[in-house]
Amino acid sequence: MHPKALLDACAELVKLTLKFDHPADAVVSRYFRDNRSLGPRERATLAETVYTVLRRKLLFDHLAPSGSGPKERRLAILGFNGPRDFLKSALTEQEKNWLDQCDKIDPDDLLERHRHNLPDWLAQPLKEQLGGEFWALAESLNQPAPLDLRVNTLTDKRDDVRQELKLAGLAARPTPYSPWGLRVDGKPAVNKLDAFARGAIEVQDEGSQLLALLLDARRGEMVVDFCAGAGGKTLAIGAGMRNTGRLYAFDTSAHRLDALKPRLARSKLSNVHPAAIAHERDERIKRLAGKIDRVIVDAPCSGLGTLRRNPDLKWRQSMQSVQEMAVKQAAILASAARLLKPGGRLVYATCSVLPQENEEIAAAFGAAQPQFQPVAVGELLAQLKVEQAATLCSGGEGGQQYLRLWPHRHATDGFFAAAWTRA
Numbered sequence: 351m352h353p354k355a356l357l358d359a360c361a362e363l364v365k366l367t368l369k370f371d372h373p374a375d376a377v378v379s380r381y382f383r384d385n386r387s388l389g390p391r392e393r394a395t396l397a398e399t400v401y402t403v404l405r406r407k408l409l410f411d412h413l414a415p416s417g418s419g420p421k422e423r424r425l426a427i428l429g430f431n432g433p434r435d436f437l438k439s440a441l442t443e444q445e446k447n448w449l450d451q452c453d454k455i456d457p458d459d460l461l462e463r464h465r466h467n468l469p470d471w472l473a474q475p476l477k478e479q480l481g482g483e484f485w486a487l488a489e490s491l492n493q494p495a496p497l498d499l500r501v502n503t504l505t506d507k508r509d510d511v512r513q514e515l516k517l518a519g520l521a522a523r524p525t526p527y528s529p530w531g532l533r534v535d536g537k538p539a540v541n542k543l544d545a546f547a548r549g550a551i552e553v554q555d556e557g558s559q560l561l562a563l564l565l566d567a568r569r570g571e572m573v574v575d576f577c578a579g580a581g582g583k584t585l586a587i588g589a590g591m592r593n594t595g596r597l598y599a600f601d602t603s604a605h606r607l608d609a610l611k612p613r614l615a616r617s618k619l620s621n622v623h624p625a626a627i628a629h630e631r632d633e634r635i636k637r638l639a640g641k642i643d644r645v646i647v648d649a650p651c652s653g654l655g656t657l658r659r660n661p662d663l664k665w666r667q668s669m670q671s672v673q674e675m676a677v678k679q680a681a682i683l684a685s686a687a688r689l690l691k692p693g694g695r696l697v698y699a700t701c702s703v704l705p706q707e708n709e710e711i712a713a714a715f716g717a718a719q720p721q722f723q724p725v726a727v728g729e730l731l732a733q734l735k736v737e738q739a740a741t742l743c744s745g746g747e748g749g750q751q752y753l754r755l756w757p758h759r760h761a762t763d764g765f766f767a768a769a770w771t772r773a
């Protein structure tokens with residue numbers, strides 16, 4: 351594609367994404383469906399340009415007024431993800447001069463907000479939590495996430511799959527914490543691999559794998575994945591149960607559960623029972639009360655731990671939406687807890703980095719439900735032989751109470767988890 355046409359396409363896609371009426375990944379997928387002739391390289395340039403604009407939006411909004419032409423074109427120039435020479439061959443002389451001026455700006459001369467590119471309502475609580483480490487987080491949120499795979503241990507061994515990927519020309523290494531994970535170099539189309547087609551691998555962030563591991567569901571148990579969605583964690587839990595027992599995958603979205611079905615077919619699991627529920631107090635939940643060994647609540651959340659993958663969320667969420675979410679999370683956790691039998695384990699998890707959706711929900715639940723005894727997540731992970739388990743946790747007297755994963759520390763998305771045993 352000619353550089354000029356590609357830059358025009360980038361500007362068009364930037365404009366569509368910045369309407370914020372749909373998630374950015376949905377807008378990009380739709381654009382690709384509508385423009386089938388785009389090749390893989392052009393798609394990569396388009397997607398990464400849009401994501402760079404979303405990641406560095408405050409800085410680019412600050413720089414754009416000094417340029418000329420439509421605003422989305424200026425943003426696409428600033429975020430263009432490709433060689434400078436290629437980009438410059440698409441620019442007018444005036445645009446080239448403007449870009450050179452922008453490139454010369456010393457980051458130290460910029461305001462803080464133009465360096466971290468986070469809305470104030472989000473930057474403030476992150477600074478309070480992280481202190482000086484805040485800048486390392488802000489930097490890591492502006493980088494693309496690595497590609498992590500989970501090996502289906504029901505059918506395959508991690509080392510064998512690693513060898514198989516190597517033969518297919520893909521370099522992968524074991525993830526440092528999850529015993530099931532492989533981190534792959536680059537962004538290859540893994541869904542074209544035989545290992546994917548036969549269900550030996552799924553794409554899943556290492557942090558998400560650790561949440562499923564933490565539930566530690568055993569052979570023959572009755573287990574509920576309360577907010578199963580498209581089943582990322584369900585599949586990992588089902589494999590951990592060695593395809594025995596009964597694993598209910600509940601969700602209020604039948605549409606999301608539909609996306610689980612082809613994954614389930616690939617995985618060879620037959621112990622998973624997906625079921626759409628109307629809400630967290632659904633009759634089906636009441637019938638199972640007190641009968642379940644383990645329940646995981648992977649609660650709907652702001653998703654602010656996934657900003658590397660979904661940078662638009664920082665512009666689509668607000669403190670008000672986080673507070674509304676927290677009310678929902680508390681209600682779902684309280685309902686899901688009723689399912690557990692005495693001695694059963696409850697895990698509450700989010701992919702948020704805000705205490706309002708994490709520690710505060712866990713503390714309020716613990717205070718209201720004394721029959722649920724908190725279990726230190728650091729100790730559980732150490733028992734599960736997770737390397738350096740203590741460094742993945744924070745909170746409580748020994749700093750081991752909660753799982754707290756951070757992109758800049760652990761190279762995973764930002765995840766939280768708390769665990770309890772029903773007395």
Ligand SMILES: C[S@@+](CC[C@H](N)C(=O)[O-])C[C@H]1O[C@@H](n2cnc3c(N)ncnc32)[C@H](O)[C@@H]1O
Nearest residue numbers: 577578579581582583601602603630648649650
């Ligand atoms: C974080 S996502 C789950 C991701 C999924 N566990 C995975 O690993 O792929 C949260 C899910 O909660 C579902 N949800 C929202 N409200 C719910 C409710 N009241 N009861 C059960 N699930 C709910 C959403 O539809 C969404 O699929």
